[in-house]
Amino acid sequence: MAIGAIEVTRLPIDQKISLLAKLIKQGASDDRIRSTAFRILQGVPEFNDMAEANALFTYVRDTIRYTRDPIGKDIFESPIYTLEKRSGDCDSTTVLLGSMMMAVGLPYRLKLVSKDGTNWSHIYGLVGIPKNNPRKWIPVDASSPKPMGWENPKFKYARIYRII
Numbered sequence: 001m002a003i004g005a006i007e008v009t010r011l012p013i014d015q016k017i018s019l020l021a022k023l024i025k026q027g028a029s030d031d032r033i034r035s036t037a038f039r040i041l042q043g044v045p046e047f048n049d050m051a052e053a054n055a056l057f058t059y060v061r062d063t064i065r066y067t068r069d070p071i072g073k074d075i076f077e078s079p080i081y082t083l084e085k086r087s088g089d090c091d092s093t094t095v096l097l098g099s100m101m102m103a104v105g106l107p108y109r110l111k112l113v114s115k116d117g118t119n120w121s122h123i124y125g126l127v128g129i130p131k132n133n134p135r136k137w138i139p140v141d142a143s144s145p146k147p148m149g150w151e152n153p154k155f156k157y158a159r160i161y162r163i164i
Helices: 013-028 031-040 049-063 079-085 090-103
Strands: 005-007 075-077 108-114 120-129 136-140 157-162
Touching: 013 031, 013 075, 013 079, 013 090, 013 108, 031 049, 031 079, 031 090, 049 090, 049 120, 049 136, 075 079, 075 090, 079 090, 090 108, 090 120
Parallel strands: none
Antiparallel strands: 005 075, 108 120, 108 157, 120 136
């Protein structure tokens, strides 16, 4: 397995979520993630949380090519690994985007979704606006070509996880 990636196929879902949260928190304090986020925010109005969130979201959505994991495998990647190879699936973009959001003080949660309530097949983030006291949690699914705020209506069931 390449450095920065780990196979998690056999892990229970709660352990997978814990690992994703850990990758996000570690990424948020990594100088390479922070400097990339700062560069992306150049030219974005200061104190405009929505504009900051949208700039980071747009960068990840437009820069990271959606690529599935190998058949029968579930692989998690560090945000640095995803950033360097510019490719990944929904959990890869969720970790990278969450790391960038949290690196600039934007609160972030994980949203795991399912069509039937048993097969939890997709994950993306929710960003809290405003950052100091979130009153809205906006969907940020950077693995989709859709804009910030869009959610796939086919997913009827959801679990939301705080990153502590």
